[in-house]
Amino acid sequence: MTQTSEQGGRTRIERYDPASIEPRWQARWAELGLYRTDLHDRERPRFYLLTMYPYPSGDIHIGHWYIITPTDAIARFHRMHGENVFLPIGFDAFGLPAENAAIKNNINPRDWTMRNIDNMRRQLRSMGATFDWDSEVVTADPEYYRWNQWFFLQFLKAGLAYRTTSAVDWCPNDGTLAREQVEGVDRHCWRCGAKVEKRDLAQWYLKVTNYADELLDFSGLQWPEPIKTQQTNWIGRSEGAEVVFETASSPHHPGGSPLRVFTTRPDTLFGATFMVLAPEHPLVAELTAPDRLAEVGAYLAQAANRTEIDRLSTDREKTGVALGAEAINPVNGERIPIFVADYVLGSYGTGAIMAVPAHDERDYAFAEKFGLPIRRVVAAPGDEDRPLEGAYVAHAAGERLVDSGPYSGQAADEAGRAIVAELASRGAGKAAVTYRLRDWLVSRQRYWGAPIPVIYCDRDGIVPVPEEDLPVRLPDAVDYRGSGENPLGRDEAFLNVTCPRCGGPARRETDTMDTFVDSSWYWFRYLSPEKAGAPIERALVDEWTPVDQYTGGSEHAVMHLLYAREWTKMMRDIGLVAQDEPFKRLFNQGQILGLDGERMSKSRGNVVDPDDLVARYGADTIRLFLMFMGPWDQGGPWSPTGIGGVHRFLNRVWTLALDPHGSDPGDKDAGHLPEGQGAAEAEAALRSAAHRTLRGVTADYESFHFNTMVAKLMELSNTLFRYRGTEIAGGAAWNEAIRILLLTLAPAAPHITEELWSRARAARGETWSSIHTATWPDVDASAVVEATREVPVQVNGKLRDLVVVPTETSDAELERLVLAAPKVAAALAGRTPRRVVIAGGGRLVNLVVG
RNA sequence: GCCGGAGUGGCGGAACGGCAGACGCAGCCGACUUAAAAUCGGCAGCCCGCAAGGGCGUGAGGGUUCGACUCCCUCCUCCGGUACCA
The missing domain is CATH 3.90.740.10 (Valyl/Leucyl/Isoleucyl-tRNA synthetase, editing domain)
Structure with missing residues (x-):
């Protein structure tokens, strides 16, 4: 119920207070399992929405929000269209930063990583994102990486994995690098920036060059052109x-x-x-x-x-x-x-x-x-x-x-x-x-990764670890501090084994796998994270993949995004999946930079912490602001100026929904319809605005134009404010407009809309149901059309007048009306148009003279 | 060098080849207030003009078109990728 209080002689509604609203709804949604996906539902159309899983570097920064917020809005938008949406999340938990941080802080990489993941889970929840947490995958979990090892053994059997000695790119800190992990003219390491050298080493490779020609074929994929171009150039046929x-x-x-x-x-x-x-x-x-x-x-x-x-x-x-x-x-x-x-x-x-x-x-x-x-x-x-x-x-x-x-x-x-x-x-x-493309070098001389499951025996040579012995566990108590050697080689208990073939003394491989192995199949595992006996649940994989929509940064154009395609094809070739490609549709959002225009990173000290912003404005404001900033694929430097405007907008929505009859003393025209409008005209105008907004906003969600989506909703709220306190406020047209405003805003600002929706239902005596399970409204095309319209009139391409005509006006009649307009006549100065161009079904008239 | 992407008010940015600058920030004016904040209403590209109005404007220069931010050509700047790939 709306709570009101008398103060200063006028009615005041309760303030919009996100801090009291947001955690309550987050808890309620979790409790109801609102976003748990029933993967076996055969009724509704399936929609697999995937966003690149984060690396648990500790804190979520505003860049993560920038990626996740619109993705979450897409999920909600699709749900409101009756689709069964699967939006999972997990953590890319192996990798060098964890190992380096652990060394620096003298803490085990596992502890460091798991602690970070806990914090990130909390932060992701505070955004109100609708992840299906039951599907979570953590790649450093032995039950995950055992399948990396299993895949490796299958590829070895199929001749897709091989070991050879050749000159490899070598970073003094991080060991071997794949070619695409060497960056820049000066050839530095993508992770630590150190100069990369060449070394002759025996290393494991995956035979991805087998797929060079196939990888050049993007038919059927809706991917951004620049990514396709980059991959094409990288493959270099x-x-x-x-x-x-x-x-x-x-x-x-x-x-x-x-x-x-x-x-x-x-x-x-x-x-x-x-x-x-x-x-x-x-x-x-x-x-x-x-x-x-x-x-x-x-x-x-x-x-x-x-x-x-x-x-x-x-x-x-x-x-x-x-x-x-x-x-x-x-x-x-x-x-x-x-x-x-x-x-x-x-x-x-x-x-x-x-x-x-x-x-x-x-x-x-x-x-x-x-x-x-x-x-x-x-x-x-x-x-x-x-x-x-x-x-x-x-x-x-x-x-x-x-x-x-x-x-x-x-x-x-x-x-x-x-x-x-x-x-x-x-x-x-x-x-x-x-081809320019090389085979994928997967050996890494680091601790914090999945051990490569092979054994070297003096008698039998390279012996694969038997599948029943998987996972080859990463030992916990290793001295992982780097000194150029493999940390695993220092662990005698790990290193020394008996040969599975001859029973003689043998040694384990001490390299671990490139972490891009982890991310090359994680979206399959989301569908059955607990499955034992096989990496994937084939039936679910066949139903749900390829992924319908993938979102993430373009920095992985020739890394993750290429590896994932290669891996999928290798899985296909050993009979695990039927598909050729992992991701049908790809969208690359831009990158959000620090105030200084540089990439956000802890070392630069330019990281923006969303927790502070949420405390100050609430998650909905931050979500909406990130979408409003600019086109999603563009990114740009972070600048907090403007958050206030978005917050103000939500306050206005709050006011409109709860207090349609109120008015402000500052408004000279309070309570009056705009001049020349009766109640019927006003309602028609409001309905037209609402349905035009609905049409535009729907298209914007579909095309990921979130900035203009927000702008259109702001316009609608501005229109509503013009009618607030007038005789039509709170009427049928008004309520319809509010309903459209709340429903279309719901995917972007889920908490405030849920709150207002539930209050409105309660006020009408209806039982509670979530706005996020409501159906997206339909556009009433007849409502959009208004009685009159304004036609711009140009003379020789220059705007000279705006003429108001009835909406249904024939071209001949339009020409007559335009020529009769006094300003037009003045601009013509007695000349007769040589030509009259009526463009786009009467949207504009251009008179050509001289 | 090569391959992508982008250049629009003080700022972030809008604009199926058809009213350039929507929406918002910052700014200014007003209302409310003892006052301030908050809130509400309004103004606002640049130049000339009291005004009405006019001129100029989307990185630069050409072109196509009745009409170009949008299409074509040449060039400049910035960002990302790449680095002797034969």
Whole structure:
């Protein structure tokens, strides 16, 4: 019941006090299990809404709210449309920050993490978010990571996991990194910022390159274009040819070793004047002439440290040394010198290139520096004899080959295909495709992760841990303080095992898994977090996934979002799921930055604590403010100015709902309808405003335009205020408008709307039912149309007048009315329009004169 | 360099090719108050003008169109990604 008190001679309603409303409803919703999803419900349409689970860094900061609030509003919006919405939450609980914080504070990472999770659970609840807590997943739980290990064993069996030694990116603090975890021009670690080095290590990989082509296919996915582009670029598919050059015989080498190169420009093969091997290329040692050994050896040593030495120069001068060997160009038999140079990467293509300086900028720079011949073999029409001033790489229409033996004069693209065909017929080459994408390196030399479940036995080699022995538990009492070695290797009890195959002494793998393994399948586990015997409940997975809508930041474009796709495909290939893709629709919200415009982080000291804000304004205000700030995909620096305006809006909603007849002494027109409006016109105008708002707001929720959604509701409340205290206040049209206002505001500001809704129902003598289970209202299209409308009139594209006409006005009549308007006549100054444009069904008139 | 995204009042930001600046913040004026806060109403892009009114305005310059913040071309600035990928 509305409580009122007499004060100063006028009626005053109880103040809007979120602190007394919000915890009460949160408790009630939890008690009623309002957001617990019945996953087995077959009646209603299912909607799986997923938001990227948080890393339990301790406090939830305003950035988490920025991600979660609109997601929660989407969930509520869908529920009000009769859908069975599943919105789970969990914690990405393994990872380096926990381990580092634990080291720093001398506390066990598990304790640190679990304490943080408790705090975050409390904070998430204080937002009024409708997570289904029964589905919670914590990845550091042995009952979760045992399935990481199980997956790993299945992938091993299927040939999708393998161990190999190669040069890996290595951070002195964090150990091995996947390639996408190395950032920036200076190649620093994504977590600690330290310089990343190269090391030769035996590590575990997942064979995700199997899926390169499939990953390029986004058909059927509603994903933001920029993410698709980023993944496409990351995968980096290049079409071209593989060409085999034989090595020439020389005093130190019998020759004949095939050197395979990848090129995207087979049409330039006649322009190859030298060849370059990457320092890591296996044939470097074999091909080096005895008198070149010292110099080549020195160069290789230097190249190994290159990333540290010259890291800052992007367009660094080319370096390299000749091996003293030659290769034979398969198309013309020409002998060309072989170099080793670090501008050729060992990890891309074949680790060797044919250098065509005339048509490649890097080769050109190298040739210039080492005085090697530069031979033009492609020319745009008329350029055949023009000397080159740099590499000619552009493609011009009508390009033809020159100086290319039998191919001279042919169109370049055609000649390229012909050359590949010729090479193929002689077994000296073939069309080929190369990718930039590498296999996923999952080994990590850290403590706080899922142990990789393999055992090394001197007799049996690599032995998988038997499935019945899973999980391989992470021991608690390990000295996890880093010193460059694997913490698990220091735990004798963990390390030493008997070989499951021969029973002899053996050692466990001491690496743990990349935490992106955890996040590559967590949304499947949400559906059956307690399930024993299998990682997923197949029946539920088939019904509920792929996820209908995923929300989260774009910083994971080529990390989590790519891994999750890869993992899903691997799961499919070992028969676990039927789907090809994990997430049907993806939305990337922007990132909220600190006041200083920098990323929020504890170390920068620019973290905004939502607890303080909630204490001051209440959760609804903060939720609404975050949605109102700007477009959700944009983010931006945090600025609290403006919270007051949103809080004021909620106060106004409160006042409108509880005190329609009240008035304020400051309002000169209090109690009077706007001039020229009778009660009927006023009600029609109010209904029109309410239904127009409903239509707009519904569309805004659907398209995630939350800022304009809030703006439209503010407009409606402003309109309502104009009628407050008048004869139509509290009437049918008024109540309908209030009802629409509360229902459409409910997903965004769930507490105040629940409170006002329940009071209104009580006042009408109805039993309680939650606004959040109410049905979304329908637009009454007939109410939207008003009797008259305003038509802007332009003369030569410039606005000259606004003419009010009846809504149903024919174009001819409209033209007549417009030309008769005095201001229009004045603007025309006696001229007769040469043309009258009536745009968009009479929305605007443009008179063209002169 | 390459690939994305973005440039609109003092600020955050609106605007199916059709009234640029909705909504809000900050600001100013007024009402209420002994007063202040809170609340309510109003003004408000810039320039000229007492006003009526006019001119100029969406990073810069061109173009298409009756009409361009919106589409096309060239360029500038900022943000994100990437880094010799042959």
